[in-house]
Amino acid sequence: MTSGSDRVLERLMALHPKIIDLTLGRVERLLAGLGHPERRLPPVIHVAGTNGKGSVIATLRAGLEASGKRVHVYTSPHLARFHERIRLAGDLISEEALTAELEHCERVNGSEPITYFEITTVAAINAMARIPADYTLLEVGLGGRLDATNVIEKPALTVITPVSLDHQQYLGETLPEIAGEKAGIMKRDVPCIVGPQDDAALEEIEAQAARVGADLQVANQDWQVWEEHGRMAFQDQGGLVDLPMPRLIGAHQVSNAGIAIAALRQLGFEEETCAAAVTQAEWPARLQRLRKGPLVEAAQAHGAELWLDGGHNAAAGVALAEALGRLPARPLVMICGMLRTKDATAYLTPLAPHVKRLEAVSIPGEAATLSAHETTLAARSAGITAAEAASVQEAVVQAAAEWPGARILICGSLYLAGHVLRENG
CATH class of the missing domain: 3.40.1190.10 (Mur-like, catalytic domain)
Incomplete structure (x- = not known):
């Protein structure tokens, strides 16, 4: 409404x-x-x-x-x-x-x-x-x-x-x-x-x-x-x-x-x-662990965690990589969507050593979004194994099933983070 x-x-x-x-x-x-x-x-x-x-x-x-x-x-x-x-x-x-x-x-x-x-x-x-x-x-x-x-x-x-x-x-x-x-x-x-x-x-x-x-x-x-x-x-x-x-x-x-x-x-x-x-201090979508909602339930069905981060530039990629390295070890699967005004490869390159796989999505409702295909290409150029997903929901279900017990991180844009918070309740 x-x-x-x-x-x-x-x-x-x-x-x-x-x-x-x-x-x-x-x-x-x-x-x-x-x-x-x-x-x-x-x-x-x-x-x-x-x-x-x-x-x-x-x-x-x-x-x-x-x-x-x-x-x-x-x-x-x-x-x-x-x-x-x-x-x-x-x-x-x-x-x-x-x-x-x-x-x-x-x-x-x-x-x-x-x-x-x-x-x-x-x-x-x-x-x-x-x-x-x-x-x-x-x-x-x-x-x-x-x-x-x-x-x-x-x-x-x-x-x-x-x-x-x-x-x-x-x-x-x-x-x-x-x-x-x-x-x-x-x-x-x-x-x-x-x-x-x-x-x-x-x-x-x-x-x-x-x-x-x-x-x-x-x-x-x-x-x-x-x-x-x-x-x-x-x-x-x-x-x-x-x-x-x-x-x-x-x-x-x-x-x-x-x-x-x-x-x-x-x-x-x-x-x-x-x-x-x-x-x-509380600040949503800055390496935030999501605890409830349908996306969390889809991840937990296979023992996976769900995290959210809105960083979107090269410096944010460096900071995120360092923070991920401090968390208890789990396979990391990223679900990434970015705006075309950002340098996706520069953001993803520092994250490459931590990531098992990336699921690329477009950001719903954003005219300036990179397509899932474009984000996939950027990820591959950063040295990350990547594929396209039709939606965040599909990507979460797919990642959790393929990597049981994984840490699933939705990232790349505050606009994507906002969409996830709205859709996940």
Whole structure:
């Protein structure tokens, strides 16, 4: 059944012909028409980067809420429902509130061109400005400098997670170009927490910080995080903190947790908040073990596990391979679907040593999906034995029957992950 917000979202898709068109003019016009709600937000923590943004925000939210703070959150894309993008003082936005905000923004915008992401971002900002809270966690959608979220004149803090090659058609072909776009969220006299970076990316971030007058707190220079004896150690100028390992799986999640801890420490929070942040964070479709639903039942019929991951670029493939290597040994069968805007071979190559077989699927309802055949070819070029499947359901049944007791991993795209979460209930 189509909801009121679904109908408005469908109309908003038609307002501007380009899916992505990076500029701030349209957003600034609409915010002015609404009376500048971006100036009435609770203190903003603005997060950019290529990988780890969502995990860092989830960890920040867990820590802040554990310390009794009310937190607004804006992230994208959603997995199962659009409402997941907007949390108001801890709770997902209601259907009524979402519909009302979208319709209000639609009326104020009139027939002026604006992209779907821009107008929905403005609706989120307007909704968050109406409700009292202690912090606003704001995730960049794409890039940073010209992203629709980059309208906060004086955030409390900015954060740049690891930068790697992704979205080159919009952000530039080289790492320094992409890092320069991400660094566009930095503001004068606002501290910026910088996660681990390649030298070329860090050099560009440091150059931009010098130009705008931002104070950097850089991983492995001003703070460090590492795993030691089954615990997580964090050190900065304030001292050494001994913490539990993150709830989220993988060495990259230790790094992501470190970024969040650096941010919390910058904001003045104590060790108790940091411990709650790493142990209570939840972030779906990041090497998530699925526990129930029809797809899980189909896997369990042959003693197989079912996992889900939404990573989709080369760096995500490296992180996923490392995390899989830490799990108890089982044969790994991947069910993979990807968008044609991604480099499928680069994503799959680091995973090749771990995979017994790959079942390739297309992503239902996505015009930009690679066909199952194209994904099969990419997998074979990465050195993975692969075949096509007509659907995720068919692939799960086939993989479980062929590899009893296997670990079945559905991966390659957040859009595929969202489809799986909806279909699996």
